Amino acid sequence: MRSPKDFFRPKAIGAPEPPREIAFRPSRMIHFFDPSNPKMASKVPELAKRCDVLLGNLEDAVATTDKEAAREGLVKIGRDTDFGDCQLWTRVNSLDSPWMLDDLTRLVGEIGDKLDVVMIPKVEGPWDIHYVDQLLAQLEAKAGLQRPLLVHAILETTLGVTNVEEICGASPRMQGLSFGPADLAASRRMKTTRVGGGHPLYLVRNDPDPENPEATRITAQQDPWHYTLARMVDACTAHGIYPYYGPFGDIADTLACEDQFRAAFLLGCVGAWSLHPAQIEIARQVFSPPVDEVLWAKRVIEEMGDGSGCVMIDGKMQDDATVKQCHVAVALAKLLARRDPDLARAYAFEASDLA
Numbered sequence: 001m002r003s004p005k006d007f008f009r010p011k012a013i014g015a016p017e018p019p020r021e022i023a024f025r026p027s028r029m030i031h032f033f034d035p036s037n038p039k040m041a042s043k044v045p046e047l048a049k050r051c052d053v054l055l056g057n058l059e060d061a062v063a064t065t066d067k068e069a070a071r072e073g074l075v076k077i078g079r080d081t082d083f084g085d086c087q088l089w090t091r092v093n094s095l096d097s098p099w100m101l102d103d104l105t106r107l108v109g110e111i112g113d114k115l116d117v118v119m120i121p122k123v124e125g126p127w128d129i130h131y132v133d134q135l136l137a138q139l140e141a142k143a144g145l146q147r148p149l150l151v152h153a154i155l156e157t158t159l160g161v162t163n164v165e166e167i168c169g170a171s172p173r174m175q176g177l178s179f180g181p182a183d184l185a186a187s188r189r190m191k192t193t194r195v196g197g198g199h200p201l202y203l204v205r206n207d208p209d210p211e212n213p214e215a216t217r218i219t220a221q222q223d224p225w226h227y228t229l230a231r232m233v234d235a236c237t238a239h240g241i242y243p244y245y246g247p248f249g250d251i252a253d254t255l256a257c258e259d260q261f262r263a264a265f266l267l268g269c270v271g272a273w274s275l276h277p278a279q280i281e282i283a284r285q286v287f288s289p290p291v292d293e294v295l296w297a298k299r300v301i302e303e304m305g306d307g308s309g310c311v312m313i314d315g316k317m318q319d320d321a322t323v324k325q326c327h328v329a330v331a332l333a334k335l336l337a338r339r340d341p342d343l344a345r346a347y348a349f350e351a352s353d354l355a
Ligand code: GLV
Pocket: 060, 154, 156, 179, 180, 181, 182, 183, 184, 195, 246, 247
């Protein structure tokens, strides 16, 4: 048993206090780059101006021969770059790999004050988070850090999905979860080689027409990820942390990427990974609430006065519950508008609305 009173105690002598709340920070796109690739590394300062989050990736997609170069590349980038408002995250190697211990030791020791969030892949249960939590506290204390690093887990194993609620509540450092469809498909033995998105064979079909049994029967494609995404959103929200859609692998299919991101946004996700510069703008657009929705929500809030009772607006019933839905849209719009003057104008916020 662990006493609830100890939950917010630093886990190492001299480590910073764990956070009581995870503040929302715009993170519509978590843009991945490989710090071992000099061409990508040289683009980081320019990308920092366009992205909410830049993530130095050390795990999958970095060749084993480049693991150390990626780690050292990220140390250098972290030291030399002014990220402005952009957050710097990293995805370290998995806990069962030979690199993870050095990844965390080196990164926290050298650029712990620049890093905001550490993404941990292939998390299977709360025990993985407990290990990372303890290790981070030791490393933070050693480095003399004043601000605790936050932890983000990728939901990409069958066991991880089974334990998702416990993972979200395993440490006060937990910032959020990303959905990882590639590893998850492999772990579950799903029969797809795609990274996210739909599958044309995952469908339902109308019954045959008894009058015309040979007639074409209408089919409707279903979403193979719906269950996991919805479960992840509930688990995260219940714990006051943030859900994200992960990678969309078909870079050329920008329309399907947009659809996948939007489905995640509508379900409650706050952002998605971007694996290519083309996906940065898609995520920015999709994860910023639509202007007409925000203007409508402002109108409902205005007309609902103290938020109780019932009014009709343009033939639509509004009450205490619908005004809460509208507050969700407006609150997110305000948080994003503070960072993005174009959005502030489009949502018609005054400076005083954003103070
Ligand atoms: C992401 O890491 C995935 O496996 O989809």
